[in-house]
Amino acid sequence: MEYQRLIACHECDMLFRQPLHVRGRVATCSRCGASLTALQGAGAALDRVCALTLAALITFCIAQAFPVIGLRANGMTSEATLWGAVRSLWTGNMGVVAIMVFCSSILFPLIELLALLYLLVPLRFDRRPPHFDTTLRVVQLVRPWGMVEVFMLGVLVTIVKMVSIAEVIAGPGLFALAALTVMLGILAAFDPRALWAIGDESKSARVTRLRWSSVSGKRVCFARPERAVKRRSWAAVSARRAGLVGCHACGLVQTGQQAEVAARCSRCASVLHQRRPDSLTRTVSLLLAAAIAYIPANLLPIMHASSLGRSEDDTILGGVAYFWTSGDWPLAVVVFVASVLVPVLKLLVLTLLALAARRGSRWRARERASLYRIVERIGRWSMLDVFVVALTVALVHFGSFAVVTAGPAALAFAAVVVLTMLASHQFDPRLIWDHEDATQCFNRPTHGVAAAALRITKNRNS
Numbered sequence: 001m002e003y004q005r006l007i008a009c010h011e012c013d014m015l016f017r018q019p020l021h022v023r024g025r026v027a028t029c030s031r032c033g034a035s036l037t038a039l040q041g042a043g044a045a046l047d048r049v050c051a052l053t054l055a056a057l058i059t060f061c062i063a064q065a066f067p068v069i070g071l072r073a074n075g076m077t078s079e080a081t082l083w084g085a086v087r088s089l090w091t092g093n094m095g096v097v098a099i100m101v102f103c104s105s106i107l108f109p110l111i112e113l114l115a116l117l118y119l120l121v122p123l124r125f126d127r128r129p130p131h132f133d134t135t136l137r138v139v140q141l142v143r144p145w146g147m148v149e150v151f152m153l154g155v156l157v158t159i160v161k162m163v164s165i166a167e168v169i170a171g172p173g174l175f176a177l178a179a180l181t182v183m184l185g186i187l188a189a190f191d192p193r194a195l196w197a198i199g200d201e202s203k204s205a206r207v208t209r210l211r212w213s214s215v216s217g218k219r220v221c222f223a224r225p226e227r228a229v230k231r232r233s234w235a236a237v238s239a240r241r242a243g244l245v246g247c248h249a250c251g252l253v254q255t256g257q258q259a260e261v262a263a264r265c266s267r268c269a270s271v272l273h274q275r276r277p278d279s280l281t282r283t284v285s286l287l288l289a290a291a292i293a294y295i296p297a298n299l300l301p302i303m304h305a306s307s308l309g310r311s312e313d314d315t316i317l318g319g320v321a322y323f324w325t326s327g328d329w330p331l332a333v334v335v336f337v338a339s340v341l342v343p344v345l346k347l348l349v350l351t352l353l354a355l356a357a358r359r360g361s362r363w364r365a366r367e368r369a370s371l372y373r374i375v376e377r378i379g380r381w382s383m384l385d386v387f388v389v390a391l392t393v394a395l396v397h398f399g400s401f402a403v404v405t406a407g408p409a410a411l412a413f414a415a416v417v418v419l420t421m422l423a424s425h426q427f428d429p430r431l432i433w434d435h436e437d438a439t440q441c442f443n444r445p446t447h448g449v450a451a452a453a454l455r456i457t458k459n460r461n462s
């Protein structure tokens with residue numbers, strides 16, 4: 001049975017009753033502080049998001065077509081495009097790194113923009129496009145892996161790095177890339193999860209639902225679900241304790257009976273489970289693999305540079321030291337934070353979260369939830385060094401005068417980034433709250449399910 005009027009917080013599993021009149025506003029979970037976008041009518045202005053997506057797609061094509069940066073040294077010129085950076089890594093026997101750079105800077109952002117446009121244009125005319133569920137799930141899947149803004153920072157670091165050894169020329173692609181970064185930054189404020197509710201409200205979805213109900217002879221349930229929950233609980237309660245389950249992909253709250261093994265969501269057909277299966281085991285295994293890969297990532301050279309018969313190896317820490325001693329200390333700090341500090345922090349924080357969840361700790365759950373959110377957001381910035389390597393390799397190929405190739409640490413470092421990102425995706429943040437007594441947070445019984453606990457604020461998109 002579906003509970004359209006209930007929301008289960010995706011980070012702490014707390015149940016809320018859908019408030020009325022939420023258009024243009026966002027709700028924040030009062031227990032863990034996560035923003036809840038699964039509200040019907042809480043979607044951003046579709047026109048604005050649609051126009052921005054189209055503009056971003058056009059800018060993306062321009063950024064791909066023109067060189068991002070050029071280099072002039074000893075009368076020779078070389079230029080680097082996004083695609084050229086990928087090709088240089090591929091031809092330099094760094095196939096896996098080339099695939100990672102290709103996916104994170106070209107393929108995933110392109111898929112996200114195309115899929116969003118495919119969904120938004122028909123929704124704008126109150127139509128639900130075919131394969132709506134699959135397309136929206138694809139958007140949600142690829143979004144965390146698109147890293148255009150990190151690539152942009154990589155371009156800036158490369159420019160500062162190169163400016164001391166040769167003349168750097170900014171190509172048209174650089175300006176397009178900068179504009180694309182700003183557009184994607186604004187677009188990132190739009191949570192695609194809001195489209196599930198908008199899709200349900202569209203005319204064609206209503207027609208399909210009517211047809212389905214007449215064929216099956218049953219009425220689709222939108223009726224007062226909170227009554228069922230109210231009977232079981234006096235104050236605020238988690239979905240699990242109320243015998244309900246919130247879908248991981250679309251957020252729809254459904255009865256626990258549907259959440260048995262291999263049960264699927266009635267809206268988006270994703271597999272339903274109360275908690276991610278084997279979440280802690282998978283998280284710890286991925287963290288262990290990342291910690292092992294972190295050692296060669298720091299010890300082995302990330303780049304080989306050969307110039308006029310001289311050969312030189314460059315490690316990550318060596319690069320930081322070079323920037324520091326040559327006076328570029330802001331750059332040294334940026335590279336150190338992104339390449340050294342962030343992966344270590346991520347490893348430590350996720351290990352702490354996994355251990356605390358395994359022990360059933362109730363210690364500072366809200367702070368742990370915030371830590372998890374921070375780790376989720378900053379993890380992607382570690383790809384910075386990999387992008388710098390890709391661009392440098394693409395730029396510096398002046399025959400016998402100077403050639404730069406990627407070293408084995410580039411592969412190990414890219415593996416650390418991907419493994420830690422996978423680990424944080426595998427960790428189920430609801431495990432932080434499972435041992436917390438929900439009734440301690442809200443001792444005043446409210447009308448409905450913790451309805452008073454939902455904090456509504458103005459939406460940034462409206």
Ligand SMILES: [Zn+2]
Nearest residue numbers: 009012029032
């Ligand atoms: Zn929450």
Ligand SMILES: [Zn+2]
Nearest residue numbers: 247250265268
């Ligand atoms: Zn679903």
